[in-house]
Amino acid sequence: MNKVLTKDIWQNTHPILLWLLLEPIVGLIDSRVAGLIDLNTLSAIGIGETIYFVFIWIFVFLAYGTTPLVSSFNTKKEFNSLNFFIDFGTKAAIILGTVSFVVLFFTNEFFINLFKPTLSVSVLSSDYLVFRCLGLPFYLLNMYSTAVLRGLKYPKITLYSSLVVSVLNILFSLFFGLYLGFGAAGIGLASSLSFFVASIYSSKILSTKRKKFENTTDFFDKRFLVNKFFSIGLFIFVRSFFLTGFMAYLRNRSSIMSMEEIALQHVLLQIWSLGYVFVDSVAIASQTLVSELVSKKENFEKSELQLHLFKITGILSTVLFFLSFFIVSILVDVISGQNLSQFISRNVEVYFAISLLIGCFAFLWDGVLLGLDKSKEFSIITILSSILGGILCNALLTYSNTIEMLWVSLNFSLIIRCVLGFYFQRNS
Secondary structure (H helix, E strand, C coil): CCHHHHHHHHHHHHHHHHHHHHHHHHHHHHHHHHHHHCHHHHHHHHHHHHHHHHHHHCCCHHHHCHHHHHHHHHHCCCHHHHHHHHHHHHHHHHHHHHHHHHHHHHHHHHHHHCCCCCHHHHHHHHHHHHHHHCCHHHHHHHHHHHHHHHHCCCCHHHHHHHHHHHHHHHHHHHHHHHHCCCCHHHHHHHHHHHHHHHHHHHHHHHHHHHCCCCCCCCCCCHHHHHHHHHHHHHHHHHHHHHHHHHHHHHHHHHHHHCHHHHHHHHHHHHHHHHHHHHHHHHHHHHHHHHHHHHHCCCCCCCCHHHHHHHHHHHHHHHHHHHHHHHHHHHHHHHHHCCCHHHHCCHHHHHHHHHHHHHHHHHHHHHHHHHHCCCHHHHHHHHHHHHHHHHHHHHHHHHHCCCHHHHHHHHHHHHHHHHHHHHHHHHCC
16 A cells, blocks of 8 residues: 555544544543433433434535535635635624524424423423533534534644543543533533633634644635535535434334334444444545545546545444444443343344445545535435435334334445445546
8 A cells, every 4th residue: 555645544544443433432422421320301301313414414515515525615815705705604603503493492392392202301301401502603614614624634733632522521421420410411512612712722723723824815705605504504404404303213213113123223233333433434535535635636436535535444344243243232331331232133243234234435425525525416425315215214103113223224325325426436
C-alpha cells in the first residue's frame, strides 16, 4: 500500500473513529444507568432515544453535506465562499435546533403513544425526551462546527469535542439520574448540558481557525451558495427522514411485542451502533479525501484511494462479523443489567452479525458518494432501501411476529444500499 496515502487516511480516520466510538459508549452507559434504576426506565430511554434521533438525524445534512463542500472550497482557496457558507450554516443549525425543540415539547406525548407503552413508561419517556430536547440547538451547532473543521482537515477537534460530551454526560447522568434520583429526566438533562458545553468549545475553535484564512478577492454568488446549501440539504434531509423512520419503525414493532422486546431491541441497536462506527469513521473521513481528490481534477474510479478504502472496509467487516457473533448475547446482559439474553435466539445472533458485514460497505459507499458530490444518488439509495425494507418487514411480521424478522428486514435494506452504492460510486 502507498504509505503516504495510508497515513493520510489514518490521520483523518482515527479521530473520527474515537469520536464515533464514544457516542454509542455513552449511550450504553446511559442504558446501564437506566437499567440500574429499573426496567421501566430502560424501556423509556429506548422509546425516548428513538424519537430524539429521528429528529436529530433528519438534520444530519448539517454534517454530511458540509464536510465535502468545505473541503472543496478550502482546496480551491475560495475563502470568501467558505466564510459565507460557515456563517449561513451556523445560523441554520441554531434555528433548526430551536424549532425542533419547540415541536417536540408540544408533540412528544403523541410520538411516545405510537409505541403503545404502559402509563408509567409513557411518563418516564416524556420526562426524558423534554429534558434531552433542551440541548437540540447545541447538538446541531456542535454537529455543524465539527463538520466544518473536518472539511478544513482538523478532524481531531471532533474527537476533543466528543470527549467533552462523553465525560460530562457520564458524570451528569450519574449525578442527576442516580445520585439526585431524577431518573429518566436526569439522564436527558445530562445530555443537554454536555452538548451546551461542547458547542461552545467547537464554535470557539472554529472561530480561531477562520482567522488563518487568507485574504482573497474571489467573487462568490450568495444565491448560488444558499441554493447549494438547501439543495444538498434537501436530498439528505429526505434521505434521513426515510432512514430514521425505518429504524424507528423497527423499534416501534418491537415495542408492540412487549416492553422486554423494546428494551432488547434498544440495547441491540446500541451495540450495533458501536460495531459500525469502525467503518463509519472511514466513510466520514473519505468525504474529505474523495472531495479533495476530485477538486484536483483526478478520478476516484480505480484510484489508489478507492483500492485502500475497499481493502480497509473488507478487513473491518470480516472482523466485526465474527466478533459480534460470539459476544452479542454477553454484551446485552452486561449493558442492560437485566437477563435479556434469554430473548435472543441463535438466528438473531446470526442476522446481527450479517448486518455488520453488509452494513460496513453500505456506510462506506455513503461517504464516497458524498465526497463525489452525488448527494442525489446517496439519498435515492437510502430512500428506496428504507421503503422496501419496511414493506418486507411488515410482510414478515404477519408470518412471524418476532425480533428475528426485524433483523432480516434490516439486512435486506442494507443489501440494497450496498449494491446500489457500489454501482453509483463506480460510475463516477
